[in-house]
Amino acid sequence: MKTSNAGGTVIDQPKSREAVKPAVDKATTSKPAARQSKIYIDGKFYSEADAKVSVFDHGLLYGDGIFEGIRFYNGRVFRMEEHLERLWDSARSICLHIPMSQRAMGEALLETVRQNNLRDGYIRLIVTRGVGNLGLNPEQCKTPSVIIITAQIALYPEAVYKNGLSLVTCATRRTNPSALNPAVKSLNYLNNVMARIEANQANADEGLMLNDEGNVAECTADNVFIIKRGQIFTPPITAGALRGITRSVVFEIAAETGIKVIEADITRHEMFVADEAFLTGTAAEIIPLVKADGRPIGTGKPGPITTRMISRFREITRETGTPIYA
Numbered sequence: 001m002k003t004s005n006a007g008g009t010v011i012d013q014p015k016s017r018e019a020v021k022p023a024v025d026k027a028t029t030s031k032p033a034a035r036q037s038k039i040y041i042d043g044k045f046y047s048e049a050d051a052k053v054s055v056f057d058h059g060l061l062y063g064d065g066i067f068e069g070i071r072f073y074n075g076r077v078f079r080m081e082e083h084l085e086r087l088w089d090s091a092r093s094i095c096l097h098i099p100m101s102q103r104a105m106g107e108a109l110l111e112t113v114r115q116n117n118l119r120d121g122y123i124r125l126i127v128t129r130g131v132g133n134l135g136l137n138p139e140q141c142k143t144p145s146v147i148i149i150t151a152q153i154a155l156y157p158e159a160v161y162k163n164g165l166s167l168v169t170c171a172t173r174r175t176n177p178s179a180l181n182p183a184v185k186s187l188n189y190l191n192n193v194m195a196r197i198e199a200n201q202a203n204a205d206e207g208l209m210l211n212d213e214g215n216v217a218e219c220t221a222d223n224v225f226i227i228k229r230g231q232i233f234t235p236p237i238t239a240g241a242l243r244g245i246t247r248s249v250v251f252e253i254a255a256e257t258g259i260k261v262i263e264a265d266i267t268r269h270e271m272f273v274a275d276e277a278f279l280t281g282t283a284a285e286i287i288p289l290v291k292a293d294g295r296p297i298g299t300g301k302p303g304p305i306t307t308r309m310i311s312r313f314r315e316i317t318r319e320t321g322t323p324i325y326a
């Protein structure tokens, strides 16, 4: 996922095949109004031009910080509490003290959306270690910084949900949890960026990342699911996957429809012989995967379980969430 500086596009576009364009038209994204978004930094709102952090912030110097990507639909923030819980978990794991309560953070998120007068969009919530010196010792950094950026989201075009994405397996392995646990949503995404570069170079839409054992961990910015004989499988968190919020919604939808989701190690072979596959993420939502390393998955078209999953997910996103303007 990438964020534009114009407050417009926030999703990487699929690379290959037909030149798919974001659903937000160009005229909208290039309007000056789109650039006048208000950005929250440590309790104050700034214009995009004035929203700046110190070059001594360890978020910049060392990727020392954490973040969340959150969506709001139809005037409601989707799964806000879960995102805040995960942010707090990331913070605890890296010994970062978030300088406000979860409740106050929730209110800051809502207020930032209100200030930007949006009903549908994306929120990037960042907590950096704060300003220190050039040494990496976090004890130098006395006050973490909280940054909240909102953007109008450019959805993948409907064609992507109908036709699906291709992926390639990346040589870059997901970081070993004992080195840097992928369950921490940290500002250090170079591991994912390296994999994304491989996907780009292979002209694929996404990159599949394996863990040190050679089992599937996740994609560069999304969780992965496969379907075989009516059962849904996804790698466990311990395989090196982020505990995705969209992933958890898939578990809920599957339970509603009586389909079992099994957390199990998945090999490339199992990807190749799956009946269906899809990926999940806050920005991507649920997107079918139709090709893996040149092999069609199933029929090479999105399958029935994936298609049902997408439509139920859309209902849930539009009907639930924390009201922004109540």
Ligand code: PMP
Pocket: 001, 069, 192, 218, 219, 220, 221, 222, 223, 241, 242, 243, 244, 245, 246, 247, 280, 281, 282, 283
């Ligand atoms: N894995 C990685 C590496 C991610 O960055 C993300 C977030 N885009 C996900 C999985 C999906 O998580 P979520 O559904 O919470 O957005």
